[in-house]
Amino acid sequence: MSRHIISILLENESGALSRVAGLFSARGYNIESLTVATTHDPTLSRMTVVTAGSDEVIEQITKQLNKLVDVVRLTDLTESSHIERELMMVKLKATGDYREEIKRLSDIFRGKIIDVTESSYIVELTGDSGKLDAFIQSVDESVILEVVRSGVTGISRGEKSLKF
Amino acid sequence: MKLSGGEILIHALEEEGVEYIFGYPGGAVLHIYDALFRHDNIQHILVRHEQGATHAADGYARATGKPGVVLVTSGPGATNAVTGIATAFMDSIPMVIITGQVSSKLIGTDAFQEVDCVGVTRPVVKHNFLVNDVTKLAETVKKAFYVAQTGRPGPVVVDVTKDATDPNIKVPYIYPKKVEMRSYNPTLVGHPGQIRKAVDLLLKAKRPMIYYGGGVVLGEASAELTELARLLGYPVTGTLMGLGAYPATDEQFVGMLGMHGTYEANMGMHHCDVLFAVGARFDDRITGEISSFCPHAEIIHIDIDPASISKNVRVDVPIVGHVKKVLTDMLEMVRETDNRGEAAVFALDSWWSQIDKWRSVKSLEYDRSSDLIKPQYVIEKLWEVTKGDAYITSDVGQHQMFVAQYYKFDKPRRWINSGGLGTMGFGLPAAMGVKLAFPEADVACVTGEGSIQMCLQELSTCLQYDAPVKIINLNNGYLGMVRQWQEFSYNSRYSHSYVDALPNFSKLAESYGHIGMKVDKLSDVEPALKEAFAQKDRLVFLDLLVDPSENVYPMIENGKGHHEMRVRPGQESIS
Numbered sequence: 073m074s075r076h077i078i079s080i081l082l083e084n085e086s087g088a089l090s091r092v093a094g095l096f097s098a099r100g101y102n103i104e105s106l107t108v109a110t111t112h113d114p115t116l117s118r119m120t121v122v123t124a125g126s127d128e129v130i131e132q133i134t135k136q137l138n139k140l141v142d143v144v145r146l147t148d149l150t151e152s153s154h155i156e157r158e159l160m161m162v163k164l165k166a167t168g169d170y171r172e173e174i175k176r177l178s179d180i181f182r183g184k185i186i187d188v189t190e191s192s193y194i195v196e197l198t199g200d201s202g203k204l205d206a207f208i209q210s211v212d213e214s215v216i217l218e219v220v221r222s223g224v225t226g227i228s229r230g231e232k233s234l235k236f
Numbered sequence: 237m238k239l240s241g242g243e244i245l246i247h248a249l250e251e252e253g254v255e256y257i258f259g260y261p262g263g264a265v266l267h268i269y270d271a272l273f274r275h276d277n278i279q280h281i282l283v284r285h286e287q288g289a290t291h292a293a294d295g296y297a298r299a300t301g302k303p304g305v306v307l308v309t310s311g312p313g314a315t316n317a318v319t320g321i322a323t324a325f326m327d328s329i330p331m332v333i334i335t336g337q338v339s340s341k342l343i344g345t346d347a348f349q350e351v352d353c354v355g356v357t358r359p360v361v362k363h364n365f366l367v368n369d370v371t372k373l374a375e376t377v378k379k380a381f382y383v384a385q386t387g388r389p390g391p392v393v394v395d396v397t398k399d400a401t402d403p404n405i406k407v408p409y410i411y412p413k414k415v416e417m418r419s420y421n422p423t424l425v426g427h428p429g430q431i432r433k434a435v436d437l438l439l440k441a442k443r444p445m446i447y448y449g450g451g452v453v454l455g456e457a458s459a460e461l462t463e464l465a466r467l468l469g470y471p472v473t474g475t476l477m478g479l480g481a482y483p484a485t486d487e488q489f490v491g492m493l494g495m496h497g498t499y500e501a502n503m504g505m506h507h508c509d510v511l512f513a514v515g516a517r518f519d520d521r522i523t524g525e526i527s528s529f530c531p532h533a534e535i536i537h538i539d540i541d542p543a544s545i546s547k548n549v550r551v552d553v554p555i556v557g558h559v560k561k562v563l564t565d566m567l568e569m570v571r572e573t574d575n576r577g578e579a580a581v582f583a584l585d586s587w588w589s590q591i592d593k594w595r596s597v598k599s600l601e602y603d604r605s606s607d608l609i610k611p612q613y614v615i616e617k618l619w620e621v622t623k624g625d626a627y628i629t630s631d632v633g634q635h636q637m638f639v640a641q642y643y644k645f646d647k648p649r650r651w652i653n654s655g656g657l658g659t660m661g662f663g664l665p666a667a668m669g670v671k672l673a674f675p676e677a678d679v680a681c682v683t684g685e686g687s688i689q690m691c692l693q694e695l696s697t698c699l700q701y702d703a704p705v706k707i708i709n710l711n712n713g714y715l716g717m718v719r720q721w722q723e724f725s726y727n728s729r730y731s732h733s734y735v736d737a738l739p740n741f742s743k744l745a746e747s748y749g750h751i752g753m754k755v756d757k758l759s760d761v762e763p764a765l766k767e768a769f770a771q772k773d774r775l776v777f778l779d780l781l782v783d784p785s786e787n788v789y790p791m792i793e794n795g796k797g798h799h800e801m802r803v804r805p806g807q808e809s810i811s
Contacts, residue, residue: 083419087354087366098359128546135543141363141383144419236418 073124075104077149077156077226079234080119080137084110088142092119095140101125101133105158105223116144116236120225147234149226156226159196160204161186162211163218166193170215181207192217200224239409241370241401242271245334248377250277251411254305256296256672257281258289262309263349264336267401281672281701284693286313288665290320291691294329295666298652299627300673301456303330303384310336311349314395315356319659321391322360326656327477328454330389332380333357339399340368353395362390368397371407378415387422388541389454422540426557426565434512434536434553435569439576441510442583443532443590444470447493447522450477450655451515451539451559458482458648460563461514467570469584471591473501475516477655480645485624490591491600494522495792496637499599500591502790502798505530507590513537515559518548519656528797538562599790599803600641608783609758611635611710614765615642618680618708621765626678627652627670631663631687634716637788639682661690664707668694671703678769680706685738686715695748698775706768707777709741712784720787725794745777756781 082088089108096103104122111118123133130148137143149156166174171193178185178195181203187194197207201224208219228234239247245268249257257280261269272280283289286308293304304324308317314335324331338347354366363383365376373396380392399405438444446468452461458481465472465488472482473493482489491498493505502524505511511533516522523529529549537544537551538559545554555562602612615638618626624644629652630636636653645651652670654662667681681688688709698705710716718733742752751774755764761780768776790803 087358087364090355091358094358128550132543132547135545135547139541139543141417141420 073126075122075124075150076130077154077224078121078123078134078137078146079149079226080121080146081111081144081234081236082117082119082140083142083144084115084117085142088117089119091140091142092121092137095136096121096123099132099136101129107223107225113236120223122224144236145234147228149228152232153229154226155229156200156224157198158201158204158224159198159222160207161220162195162197162208162216164193164195164211165191165215165217167191170212174211174215177207177210183207237409238406240267240271240403240406241373241396242267242403244370244373244407244409245377245396245401246271246275246278247409248374248411249305252377252381253302254278256293257305257307258283258293258296258669259307260286260289260309260313262313262336264310264338264398265307265313267398267403268307268334268336268396270403271401280307281697283665283697285691286316287320287661288691288694288697290317290331290333291323291659291662291665292669292694293331294320294324294662295629295652295669296673297324297329297331298666299649299670301649303332303381304669306331306333308333308335309349310338310353311351313349314351314353318357318360321357321393323654323657323659323662324391325360325362327450327654328389329391330384331391332377332384333391333393335393335395337366337395337397340397341399343368343397353393357393360391361393362388364393364395366395366397367400370400370402370405373400374409374411375415378412379417382415382417383420387420423542423556424540424558424561426538426555426562428565430553430555431562431565431569434555435566435573437510437534437536437553438468438512439570439574439580441470443507443509443587444468444512445504445508445510445533446470446472446512446514447475447505447516448472448478448481448514449475449516452478452481453648455515455540455559457515457560457563460560460567462486464563464567464570467567467574470512471504471588473497473504475519475522475655476640476653478516479640479651481648483646484644485646490595492640493798495524496641496788496790499597499790499801499803500594502792502801503594504591506797506799508533511535513551514563515539517544520548523548524792525795525797528799597803599801602789606783607758609755609761609780611638611712611782611786612642613758614708614710614761614780614782615639615682617762617765618682619643621762621769622678622680626650626680627667627674629653629663629666629670629679629681631681631683631690632658632660633684633687634720634786634788635682635684635687635710637717638710660687663687664691664705665694667705668698668701668703671705672701678706680708682708682710684716685709685711685713685741686735688741695745695750695775699749702773704771704773704775707745707775709777709779710782711738711741711779712782712786713738714784717788723787741777741779745775750775750777752777752779754779754781
């Protein structure tokens with residue numbers, strides 16, 4: 073079982089998302105995260121799916137995705153050098169000593185505090201999933217009020233690109 | 237030319253050369269039906285249930301190779317069609333299903349007869365479309381026919397909102413000659429390097445097997461397969477879906493393989509050193525226990541669908557492409573490079589003598605001394621009476637396997653059954669679709685008393701539209717295949733597999749305006765079959781009371797490999 077990031081260019085049409093999501097549930101593939109948005113070409117959406125499976129399963133996933141009529145192109149980003157990013161916003165109880173502590177921690181992780189009240193902070197953090205996990209682990213659980221993560225998006229390094 | 241959405245649909249179907257629409261009207265499709273009124277070029281067949289419409293269109297498509305067309309209304313019309321759509325999907329049958337949808341303003345309001353048809357059908361179609369804009373209708377229909385028929389074929393649903401067919405809104409109509417879709421480009425030509433590798437491997441084989449499937453039928457590659465197999469001189473086995481694509485009466489044919497395949501086919505699979513899979517998909521009913529599948533073989537696989545390759549069984553030489561094109565390329569290459577010498581001839585001879593030993597087990601032999609009507613005997617006689625040249629549809633269960641084993645199909649598209657989904661109720665409406673396509677041909681539906689009752693209502697449609705098919709009802713009073721599994725695996729606890737309170741089928745057929753005949757004596761079987769087929773213009777329902785305890789042999793039970801068949805009653809697996 074290894075983790076793969078599959079990047080998909082698909083027709084920006086209603087129902088396209090459910091075809092992809094439906095394929096994963098119907099064939100018993102797992103989805104760790106899924107993100108999707110329109111590209112600079114408004115007729116195309118770019119979707120990033122993080123999944124895990126044996127080499128055979130991943131091969132089937134890419135073949136089955138390619139078979140969907142709405143899928144224009146896809147690539148398994150993890151097959152070559154790539155960059156992955158995820159955005160997280162964490163709402164934290166910020167009172168007493170914690171106000172200073174969270175500020176410090178946020179700086180260490182190169183996060184930004186984007187909302188401040190007398191009793192709370194919201195920290196914005198971008199990075200690969202491991203970095204975001206590490207931030208969560210370093211904060212005392214009792215101060216976490218809310219966590220929201222965008223799911224992973226990614227892009228390959230260099231000139232090679234996924235386009236139509 | 238300005239047309240309404242309803243008119244556009246009908247014109248588009250005409251452009252596609254559609255002869256028959258199998259359908260059932262309702263609120264959401266009334267505009268379309270109005271456009272169809274007194275239309276001469278397309279005949280509408282009013283079925284009695286939407287499932288019947290899909291199976292009939294499916295039967296038509298399987299027999300002709302042309303896409304079957306269905307028109308049903310929204311809500312229950314669409315959901316009733318789902319079983320038939322899934323049936324076509326599993327067997328890769330080209331169909332275009334037009335479903336009505338409530339007006340776009342009402343979508344999402346839980347309106348009367350509203351169902352999310354695109355959502356409901358999504359897992360069982362090759363693709364589907366929702367059209368809520370009349371200006372998109374012509375292009376979408378073109379795309380639907382294109383997608384349904386190209387690549388690995390399959391059913392395509394076009395869900396049309398009622399307002400998109402409004403007779404008061406007319407738009408310019410042009411039917412596109414061609415359609416291009418950037419996201420859909422099936423690979424047709426096989427990779428030459430892979431074809432080279434495959435040919436080399438085939439020519440080096442000492443114990444080769446050719447295993448073909450429904451892809452050869454769908455890809456119209458029967459002639460190429462036959463020629464290549466004869467050129468090579470190798471044994472050929474076919475799947476349930478492939479039967480007929482290679483002539484069953486040919487000496488090189490070793491019968492169907494898999495769960496109820498012949499002993500020689502399965503043993504050949506187990507012991508072969510090169511397996512040449514052509515348009516087949518390594519389904520679980522074919523492979524048996526996957527861990528002991530073809531343990532000695534290097535595998536070549538031709539398929540038009542890349543996702544079929546190495547899905548269940550890892551293959552060594554994959555070739556993605558249209559089976560007809562790939563086989564044509566291979567034929568040429570074999571002709572040019574075949575330099576098999578004496579050693580190869582010797583190896584092939586000893587392989588054939590091994591296969592002949594397996595053949596001599598006569599795994600399809602059954603008790604011919606019984607006074608009861610054996611279902612196998614009925615199929616043998618059916619083959620004789622129809623000179624092996626009829627279109628045979630079936631439902632699902634023991635009778636289906638008996639046809640596959642005992643009716644020796646020599647031509648493709650003659651054997652029409654639901655192999656993938658295993659849909660009971662398929663046979664009668666499918667036979668109707670076939671008979672409408674080929675009115676002069678003999679068309680028989682082999683069925684059982686369980687299956688036939690699942691779409692029996694189409695007897696009425698057969699009368700209205702003059703589809704005089706012959707129904708061969710192998711009536712054993714049991715859901716036979718279920719009973720067989722209960723006998724083998726559940727210590728004969730026949731839980732709810734006995735069909736009690738059966739109707740008098742021959743009287744029932746008569747009340748639908750057909751001929752009904754009941755046969756309960758062995759000596760009456762052949763005369764009754766002759767009599768039925770002599771009635772060219774009448775539907776005849778032959779109710780044959782067959783041995784209720786007969787089982788389908790040989791059999792590979794669950795979890796067993798090809799070499800562990802149970803060949804006869806009372807005999808444990810032999811290898």
